[in-house]
Amino acid sequence: MTTTTIATDQDLATLINVFTVTRMTQQPLVDLLTEATEQVMRHHPGFISANIHTSLDGTRVVNYAQWRSREDFQAMLDDPTAREHMSAAGSLATAEPHLYEVTSIHHA
Amino acid sequence: MTTTTIATDQDLATLINVFTVTRMTQQPLVDLLTEATEQVMRHHPGFISANIHTSLDGTRVVNYAQWRSREDFQAMLDDPTAREHMSAAGSLATAEPHLYEVTSIHHA
Numbered sequence: 001m002t003t004t005t006i007a008t009d010q011d012l013a014t015l016i017n018v019f020t021v022t023r024m025t026q027q028p029l030v031d032l033l034t035e036a037t038e039q040v041m042r043h044h045p046g047f048i049s050a051n052i053h054t055s056l057d058g059t060r061v062v063n064y065a066q067w068r069s070r071e072d073f074q075a076m077l078d079d080p081t082a083r084e085h086m087s088a089a090g091s092l093a094t095a096e097p098h099l100y101e102v103t104s105i106h107h108a
Numbered sequence: 109m110t111t112t113t114i115a116t117d118q119d120l121a122t123l124i125n126v127f128t129v130t131r132m133t134q135q136p137l138v139d140l141l142t143e144a145t146e147q148v149m150r151h152h153p154g155f156i157s158a159n160i161h162t163s164l165d166g167t168r169v170v171n172y173a174q175w176r177s178r179e180d181f182q183a184m185l186d187d188p189t190a191r192e193h194m195s196a197a198g199s200l201a202t203a204e205p206h207l208y209e210v211t212s213i214h215h216a
Binding site for chain 1: 110111112113114115116117121122124126138142145146149150151155156157158159160161162163164165167168170172178204206207208209210211212213214215216
């Protein structure tokens with residue numbers, strides 16, 4: 001499956017993690033997040049999807065991720081292997097993770 | 109239509125706008141963004157979708173929006189009515205808008 005759906009009626013927790021990078025660290029961070037997601041995160045209970053975004057101006061990377069619940073996400077944070085990957089990401093970029101709910105959706 | 113799709117093969121520009129708020133200003137900003145989107149943004153050429161997210165900790169609002177192209181988004185920025193709404197949002201919150209491309213998607 002290669003698409004993710006945003007909707008207000010899905011019972012899940014959305015993590016939006018904004019990484020501040022430079023043009024030098026943007027691609028290395030994307031590589032690290034991709035590897036961490038494939039090898040660690042996606043095997044965790046409750047993981048639904050991760051969607052890696054790169055800003056056109058080279059200053060940000062955003063991971064828009066979906067978890068079954070806040071509790072599943074928090075359980076992942078306690079896994080030593082996941083923490084190791086997050087610490088590696090932290091050496092390349094400043095991370096600003098927050099959990100969200102989808103409040104409203106508007107289409108043209 | 110009440111869902112938005114994230115995919116790597118869509119030819120569009122993704123705007124992720126992160127607003128820093130307080131518990132006092134989070135809901136007023138959501139109301140303002142909702143009104144601005146319905147009344148102004150969604151009628152602009154190239155607007156595809158806006159997806160308003162509120163952080164569970166009360167400190168952020170994120171608009172995950174899709175535009176047909178970077179040029180359509182930039183044309184909207186030159187519209188005086190749109191600028192008025194953005195200025196009103198700016199009085200409630202600090203905005204950090206960036207344009208993105210979807211680099212990779214990972215599912216469980």
